[in-house]
Amino acid sequence: MFESLSDRLGGVFDRLRGRGALTEADVRTAMREVRIALLEADVALPVAREFVDRITEQAVGAQVLRSITPGQQVVKIVHDGLVEMLGSDTSELDIDVTPPAVVMLVGLQGSGKTTTTAKLAKLLAGKQRKKVLMASLDVNRPAAQEQLAVLGTQIDVATLPIVQGQQPVDIARRALQSAKLQGYDVVMLDTAGRLHVDQALMDEMKAVADIATPNEILLVVDSLTGQDAVIVARNFTDQVPLTGVILTRMDGDARGGAALSMRAVTGKPIKFAGMGEKLDALEPFHPKRVAGRILGMGDVVSLVERAAESIQVEDAEKMASRLAKGQFDMNDLRQQLAQMSKMGGLGALAGMMPGMKKAQAAMAQSGVDDRILIRMDAIIGSMTLKERLKPELLNAKRKIRVAKGSGVTVQDVNKLLKMHQEMQSAMKKLKKMGGLKGMMAMLGKGGAGGGMGGVGNALGGPAMGDFMNQAGGGLPGLGGGKGLPPGFENLVKKK
Numbered sequence: 001m002f003e004s005l006s007d008r009l010g011g012v013f014d015r016l017r018g019r020g021a022l023t024e025a026d027v028r029t030a031m032r033e034v035r036i037a038l039l040e041a042d043v044a045l046p047v048a049r050e051f052v053d054r055i056t057e058q059a060v061g062a063q064v065l066r067s068i069t070p071g072q073q074v075v076k077i078v079h080d081g082l083v084e085m086l087g088s089d090t091s092e093l094d095i096d097v098t099p100p101a102v103v104m105l106v107g108l109q110g111s112g113k114t115t116t117t118a119k120l121a122k123l124l125a126g127k128q129r130k131k132v133l134m135a136s137l138d139v140n141r142p143a144a145q146e147q148l149a150v151l152g153t154q155i156d157v158a159t160l161p162i163v164q165g166q167q168p169v170d171i172a173r174r175a176l177q178s179a180k181l182q183g184y185d186v187v188m189l190d191t192a193g194r195l196h197v198d199q200a201l202m203d204e205m206k207a208v209a210d211i212a213t214p215n216e217i218l219l220v221v222d223s224l225t226g227q228d229a230v231i232v233a234r235n236f237t238d239q240v241p242l243t244g245v246i247l248t249r250m251d252g253d254a255r256g257g258a259a260l261s262m263r264a265v266t267g268k269p270i271k272f273a274g275m276g277e278k279l280d281a282l283e284p285f286h287p288k289r290v291a292g293r294i295l296g297m298g299d300v301v302s303l304v305e306r307a308a309e310s311i312q313v314e315d316a317e318k319m320a321s322r323l324a325k326g327q328f329d330m331n332d333l334r335q336q337l338a339q340m341s342k343m344g345g346l347g348a349l350a351g352m353m354p355g356m357k358k359a360q361a362a363m364a365q366s367g368v369d370d371r372i373l374i375r376m377d378a379i380i381g382s383m384t385l386k387e388r389l390k391p392e393l394l395n396a397k398r399k400i401r402v403a404k405g406s407g408v409t410v411q412d413v414n415k416l417l418k419m420h421q422e423m424q425s426a427m428k429k430l431k432k433m434g435g436l437k438g439m440m441a442m443l444g445k446g447g448a449g450g451g452m453g454g455v456g457n458a459l460g461g462p463a464m465g466d467f468m469n470q471a472g473g474g475l476p477g478l479g480g481g482k483g484l485p486p487g488f489e490n491l492v493k494k495k
Contacts, residue, residue: 006294008037013075013295024060027074031056034078042226042257047085047264055081079291085260086287091244091269094215095124100133100179100187102212106205106240107220108232109193112248114144116220116274117190118151119282120246125157130185135160135175137168137208138192148190155279158184168192168204172212189214197235205240216243218271221258223247229258230265237266247285248274259290328424330388334380337373378406379416391417 012033016022031052038048058081059074095101103120105113117134124130134152136159138144145162152159160175172189179187189212194201209217219236221229229247236242245262250273262270270285380388382405387393394402394417396410403410 005037005041008040009034009078009295012037013078016074022074027059028056030074031059038257038260041260044227044230044257044261044265047261050264051081051085075295079295082260082291082294083287085264086290087263087269087285090284090286091271092284093124093271094243095130095186097215099183099185100176101185101216102176102187102189102214103216103218104189104191104205104209104212104214105218105220105246106191106236106242107193108197109141109195111193111220111222112274113193113220114138114148114190115151115277115279116246116248116272116282117148117188118155118157119274119279120272121152121157121186121188122155122279123282124186125155131183132186132188133158133160133175133179133182133184134188134190135171136162136190137171138190139166139168139171140192144190144192151279169207169211172208176212187212197232197239202239209240217241218244218246219268220246220248221262222249223258223273224249226257227261230261233262233266233268237268242266242268244269244271246270246272246274246282251275251281328420330380330383330391330420333420333423334377334388337376337380375406375408375412376416379403379408379413382406391420 012030016026016030034055035048035052038051039045043051055077058077093103095103105117105120107113114136121132121134125132134148134157136145136148149159149162160171160178163171163174166174168191175187175189178184189208191205191208192201217240219233219240219242221232223229225232233245245266245268247259247262247270250259259270259273262268270287273283273285275281275283379402382402383391383394387398387402394413399410399413403413406413
């Protein structure tokens with residue numbers, strides 16, 4: 001998300017940072033480019049104008065222009081301005097009340113309300129250990145109630161039984177009664193939508209709200225609709241007492257205008273962002289982290305959280321024990337590659353790391369993407385159990401068999417084996433360096449490549465660290481590191 005805006009702002013600030021001293025004219029020229037970048041990202045004109053005027057006033061101050069690093073100071077001012085525009089702090093759901101708390105989702109038809117209801121229910125039931133009941137109040141769209149019931153089965157969350165012919169207000173009343181009688185913590189009401197904002201839609205929502213007295217009324221809007229999403233949000237704000245916004249399809253929104261405009265236009269916080277079609281692809285919206293990613297500062301906190309969610313403690317302990325002994329076979333490498341896939345793949349990891357924006361772009365340009373992880377896994381999967389434990393058993397005849405089994409060439413197999421040998425050597429050095437604690441000290445050392453490797457060490461152990469260090473170090477515009485493992489790109493470009 002925000003790729004186009006991030007790239008445009010990155011170019012502006014690279015030019016600022018490249019100068020030793022800045023004049024007021026330099027800053028004002030840069031701020032005009034920032035304004036153009038915001039408008040191209042589909043940010044509402046009044047929001048872009050107010051934002052640029054405010055940060056320009058701060059950036060042309062004597063304290064900035066006389067600073068030792070004026071370019072960095074300007075970037076910080078823009079960062080703080082973006083955070084303020086997006087809502088400063090993460091806004092939590094107000095559901096710590098006498099049960100049952102009522103969460104009502106509203107929005108236009110096609111915005112993703114039903115799927116978002118299920119995603120939010122899964123999040124509350126899983127991470128917050130809440131007992132959740134979902135109820136569909138949509139009696140207009142064919143099979144809408146059945147759709148929510150199917151999603152409820154998939155995520156193991158209860159849905160209110162369907163009673164044919166019952167109207168939305170009566171369904172809401174029945175949902176509240178069932179929740180009270182059966183001890184549910186949260187009731188989620190998925191309301192009906194329309195193709196456009198009309199009075200009948202508003203009257204129905206107001207009637208449901210009067211009966212349910214919801215603790216949260218969340219507007220679900222499609223971020224890909226850009227300014228249309230902002231207009232819809234403004235119309236709903238005028239009619240219904242919204243408490244927050246959920247933006248869907250944020251993963252496909254390269255511009256980000258809806259997200260940047262929403263808080264300023266509606267006065268309501270963005271509480272969650274839909275980041276994909278899967279039912280676990282809903283994330284709390286963190287303004288500071290989003291601002292950091294827009295400006296290429298990375299989002300290490302989210303990276304660590306994602307690692308904590310995906311890493312199995314038992315597996316990590318076993319891996320740590322093996323690495324401490326300097327042991328690292330093909331099964332270990334496969335586990336590290338699988339870990340990277342679970343955390344979002346190469347592109348997602350690079351996008352969350354400070355200073356890795358150029359690496360992410362270079363990877364995309366050179367064709368290095370997550371297919372390389374799949375290809376490496378296929379090569380290892382074509383080996384026998386003995387070969388994975390002892391890769392040195394792979395003679396010419398065995399390599400041909402492995403290559404045919406995984407759909408690659410013998411050269412590709414050799415490249416993976418060489419990469420494994422380099423990692424194995426790193427594991428032996430690890431033992432001499434004092435184990436994992438010694439390697440953890442790598443975090444933040446060196447250029448972008450070293451930092452990338454350090455983050456990898458902290459998250460997934462030295463193997464991931466060495467792998468990521470190589471993946472980040474040799475890309476254009478980045479210093480340090482050994483460069484990509486031999487033939488790394490070739491593994492990807494094979495079809």
